[in-house]
Amino acid sequence: MKHKKRNRQKARLPTAPIQPSGTVITRQIINTGYSEHGASYTKGSLAGWRPIRSSPQSDIDVNLSTLRARSADLVMSAPVASSAINTSRTNVIGAGLQLSPKPKYKLLGMTAAEAEEWAKAVKEEFELWATSKFCDALRKNNWYDMQDIAYICYMIDGDSFAVFKYRPPVPGMPYSLRIQLIEASRVCNPNVQSVFDAISPYDMTVRNLDNGNRIINGVEVDDDGAVVAYWVCNRYPYDPTNMSTLSQWQRVEAFGPLTGQPNILQICHDERPEQYRGVPYLAPVLEVIKQVGRYTDAELTAAIIKSFFSLFFKEQFVSNGQFPLQPVFGQHERIILDPNAFELGPATLNVLPPGYDVTSVDAQRSLSTFEPFTRELIKQVGATLEQPYEVLMKAFNSSYSASRAALLQAWAAFKTRRVWFSRDFCQPCYEIWLAESVAIGRIKAPGFFTDPLKRKAWSNAEWYGPVMGVLDPVKDAEGAALRVLYGFSTREKEAAEMTGTSWNENVERLAIEQQTMKSLEIPIVTTTVSKTTQAIPEEGGNQKQ
Incomplete structure (x- = not known):
């Protein structure tokens, strides 16, 4: 028995629409995702932007x-x-x-x-x-x-x-x-x-x-x-x-x-x-800073020229070589006529040779856009370098909150770089020095050269540097006191970061000073009262009145 031969249809894309007449419409492949956006080479704004990322x-x-x-x-x-x-x-x-x-x-x-x-x-x-x-x-x-x-x-x-x-x-x-x-x-x-x-x-x-x-x-x-x-x-x-x-x-x-x-x-x-x-x-930011510098130099030069008052005298006949208006000037102020030498400057008088004339140039120049334009560019520079405009230009003209926010932003970057630098330079130098000190017997550290774990334990250290700029010393001191009180920090760390001093040395010195003041019968003030410290409980649990 013969089987009928089946007619196999050609495969087609399931997304290709079919007209009632049976004609299949072929669709053009369309790029997806970033192909039509940041990675597009067909958009006019991106067609010429073809950077290469390499090693x-x-x-x-x-x-x-x-x-x-x-x-x-x-x-x-x-x-x-x-x-x-x-x-x-x-x-x-x-x-x-x-x-x-x-x-x-x-x-x-x-x-x-x-x-x-x-x-x-x-x-x-x-x-x-x-x-x-x-x-x-x-x-x-x-x-x-x-x-x-x-x-x-x-x-x-x-x-x-x-x-x-x-x-x-x-x-x-x-x-x-x-x-x-x-x-x-x-x-x-x-x-x-x-x-x-x-x-x-x-x-x-x-x-x-x-x-x-x-x-x-x-x-x-x-x-x-x-x-x-x-x-x-x-x-x-x-x-x-x-x-x-x-x-x-x-x-x-x-x-x-x-x-x-x-x-x-x-x-x-x-x-x-x-x-x-x-x-x-x-x-x-090399290019931006260079352009800001050029713009600043141009505006500065224009402002200087604008401030000059220079006159040019044109001769209609050949003179005897003497500068005009000679009686007006003192003997030491007079100059010899030199037709090839001219100068711009405050109250400068120049003589032109016969046949030459000067057309004045309008020196009026508006600087109204200089400051806001350069400020916006410097803001971009500061954002790139993680130094807000206020910190970079030392211009704290905003409110206390805005200025402190700028300091906090900059300080986050400063602390990060401090950690990097201490890891790369300070700590290795200290460890190399400590190894020599232990080797020559000036410092005792048992197990330093025999156990790497103990060597690391002996070498452990912290590094302190300058503290963030203080806009309100009272608030900053109260904040430090609260951090110590609730265990978020230590007196040693706060002393090092706030004043760059050692807390141990401070209290030892304070003890000497207080003993001296007692011997001289000078009153000693031991507490300060403020809205914040009034609510701080003492060690016994009682609040200050």
């Missing part, structure tokens, strides 16, 4: 020479750029971050009192080293001043470096540890330097012929991409005062092979994976 080396390292030079130039010439760097430095570092040793006494089998006494001894010993210029390999600055220098270089160049060196102790300085600060431009690929132009992409990565490691812009990494060494040049890439010195590179291992401790520190904050060099703080 950190292509996007950052190749352009670092230009970014550093422009960043440094703006800091030296543009008030807005200088304010951004100095404001960050003042609030993050101030006069230097202060050490507060915090050994984990429970892990170390100590009591709180014993840990406190140990911390006092360590702090005094650390001050011996940190406050001396002998801690600097160049003997120029103490350790707190070096914080300032390292931070500014990190902000301007994107990163800065500190090398640990050891030199024989000198009278008054029992420690051998020395620190040498190095600017970012000196850490570069061996035998590859760039002065005015960006480094060629072909020169960005070279090979260490001894071990086959890659060297990326002065940072040597192994096959896993881990940093193993830094290459430091003995001179700056461009230094007209030192052109006779032959460039040589020194390979500095990142970590000691025996101790595992760092030999060199890179003060930097990475923004992308596999990023080995930092980006200058001002990089995102």
Whole structure:
């Protein structure tokens, strides 16, 4: 029995509509999602916008020479750029971050009192080293001043470096540890330097012929991409005062092979994976700040010219070479006629040669739009740099609440950078110093070199710096008192952050002062009364009346 052959229909898209006549309408494929929005190449506003996202080396390292030079130039010439760097430095570092040793006494089998006494001894010993210029390999600055220098270089160049060196102790300085600060431009690929132009992409990565490691812009990494060494040049890439010195590179291992401790520190904050060099703080706003500076210079020049009162005299005949109106001026004020010399200035009189005339130019120039326009641009700069306009320009003209909100916004960024800097510079320096101090017997720390966990417990510390600007000292002090009262903070932390002093030293000094006042029969005021403190309960549970 023969089966009838079935007619198979051609497959069609289920979404394709069919007309009554049976004709299938073919639809054009339509892009979805971002294809018609942020990723569109057909919209007129986006058709010419075709950026390329590449590796950190292509996007950052190749352009670092230009970014550093422009960043440094703006800091030296543009008030807005200088304010951004100095404001960050003042609030993050101030006069230097202060050490507060915090050994984990429970892990170390100590009591709180014993840990406190140990911390006092360590702090005094650390001050011996940190406050001396002998801690600097160049003997120029103490350790707190070096914080300032390292931070500014990190902000301007994107990163800065500190090398640990050891030199024989000198009278008054029992420690051998020395620190040498190095600017970012000196850490570069061996035998590859760039002065005015960006480094060629072909020169960005070279090979260490001894071990086959890659060297990326002065940072040597192994096959896993881990940093193993830094290459430091003995001179700056461009230094007209030192052109006779032959460039040589020194390979500095990142970590000691025996101790595992760092030999060199890179003060930097990475923004992308596999990023080995930092980006200058001002990089995102270089163009805007430069344009604001040009606009300001143009308006300033126009205002100066507008304030001048200059006259031009035209001769109809050849004179005897004497300036007209000679009797009007004193002998020392008269000038000899020079037809080739003209000057603009306050109350300047100029003589034109015969046949020349001057057409006046309207010097009237309205500055009504200058201030609001530049203010809006600087607001954008401040938002990018996490420094509100009020903080960046030191213009607290708004209400107390608005000014405090601006300070709080800026302070959040300042505290974050303080944590970064203390992790990259302060804490490693302290740990290296503490290791030497324990090794030479000036500090006792059992188990420091035998147990890594105990070493970490002995090395634990906190770092304090300047406090946020205070608009109302009374409210700030009351807030500190409440934080201590309810256990949100400690007296030591509040003293360090509010005044940069030690609470222990403060109370000891206060005891001496009170004893002196008692001996002289001077009344001692022990309490202050305010709307807030009236409601604070005393230790016994009774409220102040």
